[in-house]
Amino acid sequence: MKKLIITVVGHDKVGIIAKVCTYLAENGVNILDISQTIVDGYFNMMMVVDAGRTADVTKLSKELGSIGEEIGVVIHCQHEDIFNMMHRV
Amino acid sequence: MINISEVLETNKMIDQENLDVRTITLGISLMDCIDSDLDTVKKNIYEKITTTARDLVAVGQEIEAEYGVPIVNKRISVTPVALVGGAACRTSDDYVELAKILDQAAKTVGVNFLGGFSALVSKGMTKSDELLMHAIPKALAVTERVCSSVNVGSTKTGIDMDAVKLMGEIIKETAELTKEEDSLGCAKLVVFCNAPDDNPFMAGAFHGVTEGDAVIHVGVSGPGVVKTALSKVRGENFEVLCETIKKTAFKITRVGQLVAQEASRRLHIPFGIIDLSLAPTPAIGDSVAEILQEIGLERTGAPGTTAALALLNDQVKKGGVMASSYVGGLSGAFIPVSEDQGMIDAVQAGALTLEKLEAMTCVCSVGLDMIAIPGDTTAATISGIIADEMAIGMVNQKTTAVRLIPVVGKGVGEMVEFGGLLGYAPVMPVNAFSCDAFVNRGGRIPAPIHSFKN
Numbered sequence: 014m015k016k017l018i019i020t021v022v023g024h025d026k027v028g029i030i031a032k033v034c035t036y037l038a039e040n041g042v043n044i045l046d047i048s049q050t051i052v053d054g055y056f057n058m059m060m061v062v063d064a065g066r067t068a069d070v071t072k073l074s075k076e077l078g079s080i081g082e083e084i085g086v087v088i089h090c091q092h093e094d095i096f097n098m099m100h101r102v
Numbered sequence: 103m104i105n106i107s108e109v110l111e112t113n114k115m116i117d118q119e120n121l122d123v124r125t126i127t128l129g130i131s132l133m134d135c136i137d138s139d140l141d142t143v144k145k146n147i148y149e150k151i152t153t154t155a156r157d158l159v160a161v162g163q164e165i166e167a168e169y170g171v172p173i174v175n176k177r178i179s180v181t182p183v184a185l186v187g188g189a190a191c192r193t194s195d196d197y198v199e200l201a202k203i204l205d206q207a208a209k210t211v212g213v214n215f216l217g218g219f220s221a222l223v224s225k226g227m228t229k230s231d232e233l234l235m236h237a238i239p240k241a242l243a244v245t246e247r248v249c250s251s252v253n254v255g256s257t258k259t260g261i262d263m264d265a266v267k268l269m270g271e272i273i274k275e276t277a278e279l280t281k282e283e284d285s286l287g288c289a290k291l292v293v294f295c296n297a298p299d300d301n302p303f304m305a306g307a308f309h310g311v312t313e314g315d316a317v318i319h320v321g322v323s324g325p326g327v328v329k330t331a332l333s334k335v336r337g338e339n340f341e342v343l344c345e346t347i348k349k350t351a352f353k354i355t356r357v358g359q360l361v362a363q364e365a366s367r368r369l370h371i372p373f374g375i376i377d378l379s380l381a382p383t384p385a386i387g388d389s390v391a392e393i394l395q396e397i398g399l400e401r402t403g404a405p406g407t408t409a410a411l412a413l414l415n416d417q418v419k420k421g422g423v424m425a426s427s428y429v430g431g432l433s434g435a436f437i438p439v440s441e442d443q444g445m446i447d448a449v450q451a452g453a454l455t456l457e458k459l460e461a462m463t464c465v466c467s468v469g470l471d472m473i474a475i476p477g478d479t480t481a482a483t484i485s486g487i488i489a490d491e492m493a494i495g496m497v498n499q500k501t502t503a504v505r506l507i508p509v510v511g512k513g514v515g516e517m518v519e520f521g522g523l524l525g526y527a528p529v530m531p532v533n534a535f536s537c538d539a540f541v542n543r544g545g546r547i548p549a550p551i552h553s554f555k556n
Contacts, residue, residue: 018109048106059106071167089113091170093104098356100108 015064016045016093019077023086025056033088036080037062040073056086061093112353116171119326120388121354123361124381125175126162127302129309129317129374130154132181132218140190144203147186151178151207151216154316154371159212161368165361173361174323174383174523178208179307180218188230194237201241201248208247215290217307219250222297225259225546227268235265238272242287243279249290249305253297255492257499260549261295266492267541269293270485274508277477281510284518288507289440289472293488295495295502300375301431306468306503317374318366319431322358323381324350326388328418332396343397344417351378351421359426377431378422379467380414382442384525390414390435391444402444403454411435412465432501434467440520440527441472449528456487456530464494469503474518474527477510484508486537489547497550 019037021029030047037044042064049058064073074090081088115121135146155178162176180186183200191197201219208216219241221231238250252269255261273288280287292306299310302319309317331350335342358376366373382390391402397410415435423429437459439445448454456473463469469491475484488504495502509518512529519526 018104020109020113022110022113046103050106052110057106057110059109061103071164074167074170087117089170092168094360095169095171095357096104096109096112098360099112099353100104 015066015068015070017062017064017070017073018091018093018096019060019062020089021056021058021081021086023056025051026084029056029084029086030058032080032084033060033077036077041065042068042073113170115324115327119324119330120383120385121324121327121357122172122174123320123358124323125177125302125321126158126173126361126365127177127179127307127319127321128155128158128371129179129300129313129319131309131313131315132186133311136186136189138189140196140199143187143190144199147200148203148207151180152210155211155213157369161365164368165364169360171357171361175214177213177302177304177307178211178216179302179309180204180216181309181311182220182222183218184221184228184231184234185311187234188228191230191233194233194240197234197237198240198244201237201245205245205248213247215247215249215304217249217251217304218309219248220252220308222253223262223265224253224256226262227265235268235272238291239275239279239287242276242290249307251292251294251297251306251308253294254488255295255496257296257496257553258549261489261492261496261547263489263541263547264544266488267485267544269488270481270541273484273506274481277508277510284520285477285507285509286520289505289520289524291505293504295492296500298431298501302377303379303381303432305505313374314372316371318362318369318371319374319377320358320362320365321377321379321381321431322354323379324354325380325382325390325393327354328380329387329389329393329396332393340413344413347414347417348421351418352425355422355425373428375428375430376422376426378419378426378429378433379431380418380435382436382438383523384441384443386443389442389444390437391442391448395444401451401453402448403458407458408461408465411437411462415466432467436468436471437462437466438472439530440474440518440525441523446525446527449530456532460490460494463491463502464498467501469505471503471505472507472524472527473505474507474509474512474529475532476513476529477508479508479532482536482538482541483532485541487532489541493547
């Protein structure tokens, strides 16, 4: 299991989650957890997803990035280890 | 499980505060390339580098994409070439040939710099060392990506003043041969005392003879992250200040450790060390000088600068050491003038002088770095500046270095543009009193008394 963290940051609008979830469903990525919050008027969402063992993270990350550009938000898709390393001893 | 605020904190560091991994540097031993025939050596070197480093850039990009953290440079360091070319090179031009083949190999594998056109002469120079040193000006003028360094002293051996004298002349000659590009060649040439074998940072990187066949070193960065963290504790006491730097350094270094482990695993090359340096770039907000200002100085160079830098350097190490399994290299805050907007501003405002920079190098790595000086500075004066800096390293048992650029045709106050990560700098004044008689004495300065520890 390759756990990835997807973050979406930008102005809140209708259909952000729908758009991201549709893409993930089409690419066989399973969502494990979603949390969201509004900071200073900005929409912040974090998804923990399971991309399976063989997922091409580079491709997912690139395509999610372009979806973000389409709808005017910033989408990152990163391996969870970078956060674990930084915030857990 | 990781929570949203932690994830957002990390991404803010990357997106807004210039957190990055400054370099993955692949150290490659060229000892097995030695031959008495120059063409065979050239062939061996090219093949060894292009085979060992074949996947370096691709793997770097892969890690970058998967973890979402920029890896700014992918680089190579090699065994000091004076050791590799000794049997084959009869003239300095033979060494220039080796520099060309290194440049070609660097271009083939797609790295932006390759370090190791170097000689280690802290106690004396062999014929081979001398030939290489005389080849440096031409080698740096005809190649694009090759970096050179010469270690002229150490705490254990003292300082080889003949080499110091020669390097003053070599720096002048390098400046002259690259005068069309604001003497850019000198930006690729470092003179060291106590040079580390495992430094991943250019221009001083080389793969020491104590290292294995190939090894991955990683240099982290992130002055912007430290600066932002400190902006939240303005007015607090030194305990809070130091704790904040330490915690931030830990987080930054952990990213480096992750990248190093991954690069090592994917390239099937052992992990060497993490270099815990705060390396600035000319980008706004990526400045060590701005951290010093955040600590409480109006400008870098104001009274208190050396103390502030000392505590910064120490806390970065204390935070970083726990974050990584092996640390090494230079590990300290870098204070290059041309590569740090805050430093450039301080020089232009008249707050920062060469003498204050020299004092600052007593408490941090690495030395007088990327400083443009007038083109008419004499070779002896440059040697004198080198000798001073080497003495600081020798006596304090630390690495010190000198990377000065005597810009041909330019005088004090004029601007010099090096481009890219090398940045730009105002030409700084140099003390004009002569040190000729001192430099011309010849011989060695003995090792200091506290080096005799056996």
